Each structure stands twice: as C-alpha cells, then as structure tokens.
Amino acid sequence: MTSKKLYCNCPTNYAEVPPNTNVCPICTGMPGAKPMMPNEGAIDAAVEISLMLGCEVVKNKPIYIQRKHYDYPDxxxxxxxxxxxxAMNGVLEGVGIREVHIEEDPGQYDPVSGTVDFNRSGVPLVEIVTEPGMRSPEEARNFLRTLTRVLEYTRKVRPEAGGAMRADVNVSLEGGGRVEVKNINSIKGAYRALKFEMQRQAERIRRGEVVTRETRAYLESQMITVPMRTKEFEEDYRYIPDPDIFPIIITEEMVERIKKQMVEPPHLREKRLARQYGISPQAARVITSERELADLFERVAAEVQPQLAADWFRTKLKKVLNYVNLKARDVRFTPTQLIRLLKLVETRKIPREHGELALRELVKEPDDPERILERLGLSPPKPEELDSVVNTVIREHKQAVCEYLEGKSEVLNFLTGKVVAASRRRADPREALAILRKKLEEIREKGI
Amino acid sequence: MGTLEKIEAIRNGELSATENVELALERIRKLNGKLNAFLEINSKAMEEAGEVDRMLKAGEAGKLAGLTIAVKSNINVKGLRATCASKTLEDYVCPYDAEVITRIRREGGIIIGMTNMDEFACGSSGETSAFGPTDNPAAPGYIPGGSSSGSAAAVASAMCDLALGTDTGGSIRNPASHCGVIGVKPTYGLVPRQGLIDLGMSLDQIGPISPDVPGSVLLLEVIAGKNQAEGMMMDVERVSYGELNGGVKGMRIGVSPQFSNLTDPRITGVIEKKVEFLKDLGAEIVEIRLPHIEQALSAYYLIVSVEFFSATRKYDGRKYGKRIESVCGEEVLRRIMLGSYISRREYRGRYYQRALQVRTLIRKELSLALKQVDAIVGPTVPKLPHKLGTRLTPLEMYAYDYLTIPANLAGTCAGVVKAGEVNGIPVGIQVQGKPLGEEKILRVMRALEVESSKSG
Structure with missing residues (x-):
C-alpha cells in the first residue's frame, strides 16, 4: 500500500476519510485531466511481490499501460x-503464477443509494494471476493463506484491511465450461464461493444440464453466486495503450536494488528455519506466520536453545498473542526481555508454568522478567526463605526424615517435592535437594 | 499596433490593462453577434485587469501583462465553461485551470473568454459547433477553418490580442491559414496538456494563434515547458526563442513536389512566390521526398477515432448530465462509432495496428526529410475554404487536412503565416520543423512576415 495513488498525489487511506475527499481532477477523470507518471513506489512493490513469488521480471522492455474500457458507475x-x-512464470508452493501486473482501483459504487465514492479510485493494485492447478477449495484456501503471508512480508499491502485483497476465482469441472466468480473480499469468502460453485456445477452436470462459460458474482451475505449481467462480461474491453503514459521500463538496476532490500519470502524462510534450527515443520510454519514473529524467533534462537524457543513460540507465545489479539509487529516487550525469560526456563531457574504466567504478563505489561516474577510473587525464594521452608518440611515430615536416616535415600525426592510445593513452586528443585541433603546429613551427624 | 508595441504601451502606462480589456470587450460586443467567435465572455475580466494594473504600478508586470487572451472551449479555465462546443458539456463549468492557463495568469495575461470551435475539435471548418458556425472575418461568408475556428476569428477581428488553439490534425494551422493570422502547432510534448479536453491524446497540442509572429513567440514561451504533474512531456524546462530577426540566409529550406500534387494550383502559385522570396533572402531551396504523405490521412482518422472513442467514455450521462452519443453532432458520432468499431478485438489488427504502422512510416519519412533541411515549407490547406453552409461529404471535409496531419502523426512542429490571397481569401504558408525545432520555423515565419509587410 503506497501513500499516494497511482497517477496522482491523492492519499490512499480511502476507508478512513469521508467519501469523495481524497480526490482530484485526475482520479475522478475530470474532462482534460491527464495522469501523472506512474507512482514509482507502486512499481517497486509490484516488482518485489513478483520476486517473492519467484517470477521472472520483464526487464528492459516497454511495459505498456493499457486502457480497459467498460461502463460502470465506479x-x-x-x-x-x-x-x-x-513479471511472469512464478511459483508459490506448487501453484504456478502466470503473471503479475499493476492496475488502478475503481471507486466504490453503492447500488442501493446510487452513490459513488471516488476515494478509492486510482489506488494502486497488484493483480496476481495463477495457473489453473488447484484441485479443491481447500487447496485454494491454503494457497490464498500462503499468498497473504507473502504479501504481508513485503509490508506493501495490508491484506487484513477490509477489501485490500480481493480475488476472482475460476471453477471448471470436467464436462462443464469455466465459470469465473468475482466480488470476493476474503479468503473465507473465496472458500465458500468455491464450495458453492462446485456443488452448483456438479448438480447441473448430474442432472444432465450444461454448465456454460460465464461470469458470476459472489454474494457474501447469502454465501451464493449469481450470474452477472451478461453485458458486463461479454463486453470487448477494446484495450489500447494509454497515449497519456510512457510505458514502464524495469531496469536490471531496479531489480537488483529491490532484491537487496527484499526480505526472504516466508515459504522459503519456513523451510530454512526447520533445517537450520532443527525444529518441527509445524513450529516453523507458526513462527513464519508473521514476519516480525520470525524475526523475533531468530534473535531468541541465537541465545536460547532453538527447540525450546520454537516450542515456546508455537505453543505459548502465539497463543497469548492471539488471545490478546496482537500482531507480532505490535508487541511492546523487547527481544532481550523474552530471551531472559526463556533463559530462566532453560536453566530451570523457574518452572515452565511460572514461565508461562510471566510470558502472559510480558505481553500485557512488558517489563524485565525478574520484575514480572516478583510482581506475580513468583521470584525464586531468597536463601533464608528457602532455608526456613526446608526446616519446616523437615519438621513436618519426621517419618520421612527417619526413613532417610535409616538409609532410604529415595525419600529425598519426596521431601524435595514437598519443599518445592511449600515454596509455591518457586524453589529450584535441584537447589532444594542440595539444601535438604546438607541439612539431613547434619542431623545424621549431630542428631536432632 | 503589433503585439510587442502593445506590451510596451501597457508597460509605459500609455494604455492600461483595464483600457485594453475594455477595448476587447467593445470589439466583442460589436462583432461577436455576427462572427460567433466567442461562446462565453469572462465576466471577471475587468476585475482581473484591475489587478494587473495594480501589479503594473508596483512594477511586477509579467510577460503578458494586460494582454487579452481568448481560449478555445476545450481548455479548462476555472469558473468558465469548457463546453467543447457540444451539448454534452453544455453545463460543464471548469473546476480547475489547465496548466497553460495557470502559466498565462502568472504572467499577467487576462482570459477574455472562451471561443467557438468544431464540436470536440472534430472538424476542419468551424461548422460542427453545437452553438452555430463561426464566420471568417477575413473572408466573410466563408468558413474560418477549424477546429480552432473561434480563436482564429477572434484574433483576425482583433477581439483579443492573442488566443490559444489546439491542433490534433491541423486545427490551429488550418483556421490560421483561412483567417490570415499566425498559428503554431508546437512539438508534441512541449506544451502541457493538463486541462486540455482530449480529442486524440497522442496527437493533441495546445498552441498560440496571434496577429503577428512575435505574439505567438511570446505566448509559446509562456506556456511551453515541462509540467511535473504530467507524464507525456518532453524534457524541456522552459523555452526562449531569442533572436527571430536573424533572417533565413544560409538556411536549407525543403520543398516537396508531393505538395503541389494534392493542392489547388492557385494556392500553389501563392506558395511558390513565397519560396522565391526565401530564395532571394539567401535560403537554399532543397527538394525533398515525402512519398507516403497521402497515406497519412487515413491512418490519422483511424488513430484519432480510436483515441477519441476512449476519451469520450467518461461522457456516459452520469456525471455531466448528457450521454455523448445521445446529444452530439454527426461528425462526433461518426468518429466515436468508427473508433468503437476498429478497436474491437477482431478488427484492431486489421485497422488500428495498421494505422499505427503507417504512422511510424510517416514519422520516419518526415524525420528523414527534416535531417536534410532546417525547415520544410509548403501550403497549409490544399483547397480554398468553402462557403458557410455548403454541404460536404466527410471525405471532402477530411481532405482539408492532408498537409497538416503529418506533423501531428510525427510529433514535429509547424507554423503558419499568411502568404497571400486567392480571390480575397487568405492563404497561409506552412513551415514545418524538427521536434523542438520551433526556433528555426519561427525565424522563417518572421522573415516571411517582415517580407510581406514590406511588399504590402
């Protein structure tokens, strides 16, 4: 998402301002208005997305901006x-990417009130066309999720913003014509539209009816598809190169510059993390679900045992973030704070459960882990405190102490458990055991 | 009084901007009823003149201070109507100034009003306006030529000092020739088009129309040069044409036998005399070949129709009230339908692509010819204007454009200066130059102008 529109300097935050306020003669097509040079940021973004999708960028060749004519109020x-x-010929997790190109968004037409809001008109849009190859709505859904993740990694698009990502999907069953479904605004919508459309077509084929090649619209409120007015898709768009715009030329230098700034695509990073850190594919998938989460992981894994870190990221951190509805890029704790917390767990200074409680607190009210533990009353006991807890346990378990003195050394474990429990699980078991042994040996020597 | 003398008079205080505007308004009141050159008068012109007078007193006068400028009705002037002489945009009050208007205002020029034209600049006679034809002040009863008919007529009848026209296939040069005034079609991309309502986007240029060559030079210097807010422009910051009176001695001037093949011999006669003049002044006359010049016409009409079809899609009846196809005149409708037809998927290869190939051919041919010479001279319009109201077939009408179209297809520059008369009707000589070759053609034009004034 660039800050300016594709052919003028109007801002692109169309949803955040009153209707028809982000407009000028250019993006409302006033008589006589001419486009400015295409927004370079938008071209860069499209090239970056193309590279992330493994496409071949069309270099050193004029790329014409075409006018696609059709009649609609927006x-x-x-x-x-x-x-x-x-760019062309890319691949993302087994799905072929046919081409990537740039478009300008139309305005937003409300057929009920008959009004048009041109705030969105002229906002740059990247269209990604896949090869046919997905065989089920589930596959399509997975692909869209993977694609969304790639787009999020570029920070050039905001797929989670409503309507910022739209899909046209095509369904073709054996024995029927290809049907295109437009007007889909979410991954969930795409999945439902595909499901509905497959059932509808299968039903027709089963009844011996013909599935004609057509374009349909998805109605989100009813979760069905309906035919679009015939005129809208049978129309010949009468493409011509726009005489008001020089064709775009993408140079080798541009591509190199973008490659340098570009981050590792998530699907590749996922595989690398699994390989490099020896973590499970599931953990790698969760960790790379957000670019900032993966960045955080790699910082943590440099200092904490990676498998432990991965486990905590997958089963605990992500859960807490989801629970408080926070993106990794919005967390307020520092990587060092998280590293210190996980080190306490790694060295068993605190039990896992306390670590988890501290993690929750770290996300909500960031602070140094030691202070958080103290705030929660979970700091490891001071030597005098531990000492007195041990004494209490020895006093209250005379029977066990006798058994130990009689040579049943395994009783020590039982007593250690009691010490840990009495410290409200704050005591380090190894430390508790050492003190216990020392005290019991003293008793053996001196008597009670 | 020439343009430069008038500027001098205004600077000296002999004539105030207000008086000059009054003069123009007086002429308009007297003559416009008959000529129909203006569609709308700027009601704030006197107010603006007052402001310019104040600036003159303060010594902050711009290059055009106090001059009255008429504007063709396809250029946006904030608060006035750019109707394109069409019912479609009858009520379109411009919400913004075209870039050229901004530049004119900055230099103290006063927009006096909006001029009549062929509807959407589709025409070569000035007769297709939805608001009635314009008469030719230099040859009353004859067409003034088009499509910048009102601008040329306004200059020819001294209803304004200077005017803006637009030229897509000859629309500045053709009426300049018929009305006996100066007109320049600048190199494509030299003058900003921001705010010019489209006919053929790859061909349109705004240019000056004036009573004398210095007037055109002045206006061109003000409006030309790169506009950041526009993509399709030459990389030229500003232009300045310096010494125009340098004469043509030693210049190589091209002439082509193909011109006379297409042209009324009476017109050719007038032009040949001027070529002799140039020779006498020391120019070297060189014969050049333009073998495909005749093919330019059909390629042009295909290209312009496709671009015009695209440009008019916005007049869908939603925003400007009237759908273009429902209210436009027959020439506009003809071009929209032709454009719609040949841009169809199944025909574009056969017609549109071919036309683009011919365009490339013409561009090569013209640039090859221009490599051998400094300028090419010849007739502007191959036939004399017809009487107002005479019914012509479209092809007869299009034939007016044979000699002006190549410069648009090639994106080169060309200007017109009066060469003489046939039966009292002015005939203009066309001077064509290389891309950004304005300085040279203006020098040739100035030499011809000075020569004519001497010989009376």
Missing amino acids: LPSGYQRTSLPI
Missing part, C-alpha cells in the same frame, strides 16, 4: 488503466 473515465505483465 469508473470515472469509462476505462481502467492496467499494465501489461511486469
């Missing part, structure tokens, strides 16, 4: 500007 000039492919 389209102020009666055409949409769309580039020829800027």
Whole structure:
C-alpha cells in the first residue's frame, strides 16, 4: 500500500476519510485531466511481490499501460488503466503464477443509494494471476493463506484491511465450461464461493444440464453466486495503450536494488528455519506466520536453545498473542526481555508454568522478567526463605526424615517435592535437594 | 499596433490593462453577434485587469501583462465553461485551470473568454459547433477553418490580442491559414496538456494563434515547458526563442513536389512566390521526398477515432448530465462509432495496428526529410475554404487536412503565416520543423512576415 495513488498525489487511506475527499481532477477523470507518471513506489512493490513469488521480471522492455474500457458507475473515465505483465512464470508452493501486473482501483459504487465514492479510485493494485492447478477449495484456501503471508512480508499491502485483497476465482469441472466468480473480499469468502460453485456445477452436470462459460458474482451475505449481467462480461474491453503514459521500463538496476532490500519470502524462510534450527515443520510454519514473529524467533534462537524457543513460540507465545489479539509487529516487550525469560526456563531457574504466567504478563505489561516474577510473587525464594521452608518440611515430615536416616535415600525426592510445593513452586528443585541433603546429613551427624 | 508595441504601451502606462480589456470587450460586443467567435465572455475580466494594473504600478508586470487572451472551449479555465462546443458539456463549468492557463495568469495575461470551435475539435471548418458556425472575418461568408475556428476569428477581428488553439490534425494551422493570422502547432510534448479536453491524446497540442509572429513567440514561451504533474512531456524546462530577426540566409529550406500534387494550383502559385522570396533572402531551396504523405490521412482518422472513442467514455450521462452519443453532432458520432468499431478485438489488427504502422512510416519519412533541411515549407490547406453552409461529404471535409496531419502523426512542429490571397481569401504558408525545432520555423515565419509587410 503506497501513500499516494497511482497517477496522482491523492492519499490512499480511502476507508478512513469521508467519501469523495481524497480526490482530484485526475482520479475522478475530470474532462482534460491527464495522469501523472506512474507512482514509482507502486512499481517497486509490484516488482518485489513478483520476486517473492519467484517470477521472472520483464526487464528492459516497454511495459505498456493499457486502457480497459467498460461502463460502470465506479469508473470515472469509462476505462481502467492496467499494465501489461511486469513479471511472469512464478511459483508459490506448487501453484504456478502466470503473471503479475499493476492496475488502478475503481471507486466504490453503492447500488442501493446510487452513490459513488471516488476515494478509492486510482489506488494502486497488484493483480496476481495463477495457473489453473488447484484441485479443491481447500487447496485454494491454503494457497490464498500462503499468498497473504507473502504479501504481508513485503509490508506493501495490508491484506487484513477490509477489501485490500480481493480475488476472482475460476471453477471448471470436467464436462462443464469455466465459470469465473468475482466480488470476493476474503479468503473465507473465496472458500465458500468455491464450495458453492462446485456443488452448483456438479448438480447441473448430474442432472444432465450444461454448465456454460460465464461470469458470476459472489454474494457474501447469502454465501451464493449469481450470474452477472451478461453485458458486463461479454463486453470487448477494446484495450489500447494509454497515449497519456510512457510505458514502464524495469531496469536490471531496479531489480537488483529491490532484491537487496527484499526480505526472504516466508515459504522459503519456513523451510530454512526447520533445517537450520532443527525444529518441527509445524513450529516453523507458526513462527513464519508473521514476519516480525520470525524475526523475533531468530534473535531468541541465537541465545536460547532453538527447540525450546520454537516450542515456546508455537505453543505459548502465539497463543497469548492471539488471545490478546496482537500482531507480532505490535508487541511492546523487547527481544532481550523474552530471551531472559526463556533463559530462566532453560536453566530451570523457574518452572515452565511460572514461565508461562510471566510470558502472559510480558505481553500485557512488558517489563524485565525478574520484575514480572516478583510482581506475580513468583521470584525464586531468597536463601533464608528457602532455608526456613526446608526446616519446616523437615519438621513436618519426621517419618520421612527417619526413613532417610535409616538409609532410604529415595525419600529425598519426596521431601524435595514437598519443599518445592511449600515454596509455591518457586524453589529450584535441584537447589532444594542440595539444601535438604546438607541439612539431613547434619542431623545424621549431630542428631536432632 | 503589433503585439510587442502593445506590451510596451501597457508597460509605459500609455494604455492600461483595464483600457485594453475594455477595448476587447467593445470589439466583442460589436462583432461577436455576427462572427460567433466567442461562446462565453469572462465576466471577471475587468476585475482581473484591475489587478494587473495594480501589479503594473508596483512594477511586477509579467510577460503578458494586460494582454487579452481568448481560449478555445476545450481548455479548462476555472469558473468558465469548457463546453467543447457540444451539448454534452453544455453545463460543464471548469473546476480547475489547465496548466497553460495557470502559466498565462502568472504572467499577467487576462482570459477574455472562451471561443467557438468544431464540436470536440472534430472538424476542419468551424461548422460542427453545437452553438452555430463561426464566420471568417477575413473572408466573410466563408468558413474560418477549424477546429480552432473561434480563436482564429477572434484574433483576425482583433477581439483579443492573442488566443490559444489546439491542433490534433491541423486545427490551429488550418483556421490560421483561412483567417490570415499566425498559428503554431508546437512539438508534441512541449506544451502541457493538463486541462486540455482530449480529442486524440497522442496527437493533441495546445498552441498560440496571434496577429503577428512575435505574439505567438511570446505566448509559446509562456506556456511551453515541462509540467511535473504530467507524464507525456518532453524534457524541456522552459523555452526562449531569442533572436527571430536573424533572417533565413544560409538556411536549407525543403520543398516537396508531393505538395503541389494534392493542392489547388492557385494556392500553389501563392506558395511558390513565397519560396522565391526565401530564395532571394539567401535560403537554399532543397527538394525533398515525402512519398507516403497521402497515406497519412487515413491512418490519422483511424488513430484519432480510436483515441477519441476512449476519451469520450467518461461522457456516459452520469456525471455531466448528457450521454455523448445521445446529444452530439454527426461528425462526433461518426468518429466515436468508427473508433468503437476498429478497436474491437477482431478488427484492431486489421485497422488500428495498421494505422499505427503507417504512422511510424510517416514519422520516419518526415524525420528523414527534416535531417536534410532546417525547415520544410509548403501550403497549409490544399483547397480554398468553402462557403458557410455548403454541404460536404466527410471525405471532402477530411481532405482539408492532408498537409497538416503529418506533423501531428510525427510529433514535429509547424507554423503558419499568411502568404497571400486567392480571390480575397487568405492563404497561409506552412513551415514545418524538427521536434523542438520551433526556433528555426519561427525565424522563417518572421522573415516571411517582415517580407510581406514590406511588399504590402
């Protein structure tokens, strides 16, 4: 998401401002208005996304901006500007990427009130076209999730913002024509639309009816697809190169510059993390679900045992973040604070359960882990305190003490458990055991 | 009084901007009823003149201080109507100033009003305006030429000092020729088009129309140069044409036999005399070949129609009240339908792509010719204007454009200066130059102008 529109300097935060306030003669297509040069940030973003998807970028060749003509109230000039492919032949987790190109978004038309809001008109859009190859709605859903993760990693798009990611999906069953479904605004919507459409087509085929090639619209409120007015898809778009815009040329230098700034794509990072740190694929998947989470993990794994860190990230940290509805990029604790907490766990200075309680607190009210533990009353006991707890335990378990003195050394474990419990699990068992042994040996020598 | 003398008079205080605007308004009141050159007068012109007078007193006068500028009705002037002489945009009050208007205002020019034109600049006679044709002040009863008919007529009848026209296939040069005034179509991309309502985006240029060459030079210097808010522009910051009176001695001037093949011999006669003049002044006359010039016409009409079809999609009846196809005149409708037809998927290869190939050919041919010479001279319009109201077929009408179209297809520059008359009707000589070759063609034009004034 760039801050400016594709062909003018209007801001792109269309959802946050009153209707028709982010507009100018250019993005409302006033008579006589001419586009400015395409926003370079948008081209960079499209190139970066293409590279992350493993595409071949079209280099040193004019990439024309085409006018795609159609008649709809949200389209102020009666055409949409769309580039020829800027990259081709990519692959993301087994799904072929046919091409990537840049478009301008139309405005937003409300058929009920008959009004149009042009705030969105001219906002840059990257269109990613896949090859046919997904065989089920589940596969499509997985692909869209993976794709979303890639887009989030670039920080150039905000897929979680409503309508910032839209999909047109195609369904083709054996024996029927290909049907395109438009108007899908979420991954869930895509999944439901595909499910519905497959059932609808299968039903028709079963009844011996023909599935004609057509374009349908997904109605989110009813979770069904309906035919779009025939005119809208049978129309010939009469593409012409836009005479008002020089074609885009992507140079080798541009690609190199973008490659340098680019982060490792998440699907590749996921595999690397598993390999490099010897962690499970499941943990690697969760850790790379957010770029900032993966960054945090790699910092932690440099100082804490990686498998332990991975386990904590997957089963605890992610859960806490989800619970308080926080993205990894929004956490307020420092990596060092997390590292120190996990080190306490790693060295068994605190039990796992206390570590978990401290983690929750770390997310909500960040502080140094020692202070958090203290705040929660979970700091390891001071030597005098531990000493007195041990004494109490010895006093209250005479029977066991006798058994120890008689040579049943395994009783020591039982007593250690009692000490840990009496310290409200704050005492380090090894330390408790050492003190116990020392005291019991003293008793053996001196008598009670 | 020439343009430069008038500027001098205004600077000296012999004539105030207010008086100059009054003069223009007086002429308009007297003549516009008959000529129909203006569609709307700027009601704030006097107010603006007062402001310019104050600035003149303060010594902050711009290059155009106090001059009255008429603007073709396809250029946005905030608060006035850019109707394109069409019912479609009858009520379109411009919400912004075109970049050229901003530049004119900055230099103290006063927009006096919006001029009549062929509807959406589709026409070569000035007759397709939805608000009635414009008469030719230099040859009353004859068409003034088009499509910048009102601008040329306003200059020719001294209803303004200078005017803006636009030229897509000859729309500045053609009426300049018929009305006996100066007109320049600048190199494509030299003058910002931001705010110019489209006919053919790859061909359109705004340019000056003036009573004398220095007037065009002045206006061009003000409006030309790169605009950051616009993509399709030459990398030229500002232009300044310095010494125009340098004469043509030693210049190589091209002429082509293809011109006379297409042209009324009476017009050719007038042009040849001027070529002789140039020779006498010391220019070297060189024969050049433009073998495909005749093909330019059909390629042009295909390209312009496709671009115009695209440009008019916004007049869908939603935002400007009237759907273009429902209210426009027949020439506009013809082009929209032609454009819609040949841009169809199944035809674009056969027509549109071919037209683009011809365009490339013309561009190569013209640039090859221009490599051999400093300028090419020849007739502007191959035939004399017809009488207002005469019914012509579209092809007869299009034939007016044979000689002006190549410069638009090639993106080069060209200007027109009066060469003489045939039966009392002005005939203009066209001077064509290389891309950004304005300085040279203006020098040739100035030499011709000075020569004509001497010979009376």
